[in-house]
Amino acid sequence: MAPTAIRLCCAAFRWTPVVFISAIVVWSYYAYVIQMCILTVDSVTEKVLYLLLYHPLLVMFVWSYGKTIFTPVGTVPKKFYLPHQDADKLMRETNEEAQKNILIEFARNSNLPVQNRTHSGAPRYCEKCRCIKPDRCHHCSVCGTCVLKMDHHCPWVNNCVGFTTYKFFVMFLGYALVYCIYVALTSLKYFISFWSGGVGHNMGKFHILFLFFVAVMFAISLISLFGYHCYLTVKNRSTLESFRSPIFQSGPDKNGFSLGKYNNFIEIFGENKKLWFIPVFTSSGDGVTYPTRTVDLDSDGLLADRQRWMEEGDLDSNITNGANKMSSSNQNLITSLQE
Numbered sequence: 001m002a003p004t005a006i007r008l009c010c011a012a013f014r015w016t017p018v019v020f021i022s023a024i025v026v027w028s029y030y031a032y033v034i035q036m037c038i039l040t041v042d043s044v045t046e047k048v049l050y051l052l053l054y055h056p057l058l059v060m061f062v063w064s065y066g067k068t069i070f071t072p073v074g075t076v077p078k079k080f081y082l083p084h085q086d087a088d089k090l091m092r093e094t095n096e097e098a099q100k101n102i103l104i105e106f107a108r109n110s111n112l113p114v115q116n117r118t119h120s121g122a123p124r125y126c127e128k129c130r131c132i133k134p135d136r137c138h139h140c141s142v143c144g145t146c147v148l149k150m151d152h153h154c155p156w157v158n159n160c161v162g163f164t165t166y167k168f169f170v171m172f173l174g175y176a177l178v179y180c181i182y183v184a185l186t187s188l189k190y191f192i193s194f195w196s197g198g199v200g201h202n203m204g205k206f207h208i209l210f211l212f213f214v215a216v217m218f219a220i221s222l223i224s225l226f227g228y229h230c231y232l233t234v235k236n237r238s239t240l241e242s243f244r245s246p247i248f249q250s251g252p253d254k255n256g257f258s259l260g261k262y263n264n265f266i267e268i269f270g271e272n273k274k275l276w277f278i279p280v281f282t283s284s285g286d287g288v289t290y291p292t293r294t295v296d297l298d299s300d301g302l303l304a305d306r307q308r309w310m311e312e313g314d315l316d317s318n319i320t321n322g323a324n325k326m327s328s329s330n331q332n333l334i335t336s337l338q339e
Contacts, residue, residue: 014142017156018069024214025062031207032183039204040190050186057182061175064279065157067168073140074148074163074287079110081131091127096120107132113289117247134288136163136257138240148287151238163287167268168279170233173226180219187212236264248292256292 032054041047082090086106093099100122107114107123114123116135124133129146133139138150140160149163161169191212194205232242236258245252258264267290269275270282 014155014158018158021065021156025058028183028211028214029058031211032187035204035207036187036190036211040208053182054186057175057179060277060279061172061179064168064171064175067279068154068157068161068165068172069159071159071165071168071281073143073145073160073165076129076131076134076137076146076148077288080112080134081129082106087130090125103132115248115292117249119247121249135290136238136241136246149238149290150240151232152240163283163285164281167281167283170226170229170268171277171279173222173229177219177222177226180215180222184212184215184219187215233268234261234264236267257290258293259291 033051037047037050037054041050086102090099090102093102100120103123103125106112112123112132112134114132114135116124116133118124124137125131126133126139126146128139128144131146133146134148136149137146139146140150140153142153143160147160147162149166151161151166151169153160154169157165157169157172159165187208190208194209232239235242235255237254241254241257245254246256247253248256259267267284270284272282275282
């Protein structure tokens with residue numbers, strides 16, 4: 001009974017940040033719409049303009065936030081799970097090379113599309129879930145499962161940010177930032193009026209003052225976070241991959257999944273431009289397999305120049321050596337004929 005009660009308490013505690021953010025949003029609606037727009041703003045035109053711009057921003061912000069919270073995380077397909085017999089054999093095996101062979105054999109027999117490896121060259125294996133991890137998949141200790149293309153577990157949404165939720169998370173950060181900036185800019189005039197003593201009742205003054213401070217505070221914190229995830233998007237990296245490079249058969253490569261800025265963006269936001277900034281799932285792929293970059297020596301800048309220089313240098317040297325040999329042979333032949 002005690003473990004169940006503890007689990008329920010932990011689950012309730014994990015929802016605390018979500019409840020806090022939701023309460024701030026509800027209060028900001030009251031402070032902005034009721035206290036500022038309706039009770040403080042005198043101009044009818046200004047009231048209407050503020051409210052017409054405010055509500056679409058609020059809808060997109062809340063919509064993307066809700067999708068980030070309630071969208072199920074991507075889970076590992078059944079074919080990646082080891083049968084009980086193989087999993088038990090792997091657990092009993094103490095030799096690292098033998099464990100590696102078991103995993104490689106299972107991945108080969110099951111035709112698993114895995115490119116990422118451990119430092120020893122073995123397929124990545126989750127001992128808790130008893131499955132081979134697909135590329136970019138990691139185990140979340142909070143969710144208790146392996147999550148496809150896991151970025152991180154975010155306490156502010158009480159959910160894992162991964163393949164199924166990353167687009168919603170980036171949109172949530174973006175719309176939250178725009179929402180805060182809009183509220184701060186439109187309330188600045190009345191915030192200044194508060195200090196001069198020209199705004200309505202005391203309760204209204206308090207709401208406008210606090211509204212401006214909260215909007216500015218959240219905007220400052222969101223700028224760096226949103227900017228960082230925009231950087232990760234165009235680089236096609238997760239937060240985990242930015243700290244620890246994925247390992248391929250050729251070795252670690254932080255840019256292994258990067259396909260160029262535009263293609264990286266398309267992989268997350270989809271090819272339909274009309275749906276790019278709407279909180280509906282449009283990400284490319286199945287969350288299990290990902291295209292990787294290929295190094296083309298003809299277009300790889302310095303590496304290509306060096307490679308061509310080496311190849312041309314070898315070719316020139318071979319031709320020169322051959323010509324010298326032919327010249328030497330001809331000279332010997334002429335000498336022998338003269339003799």
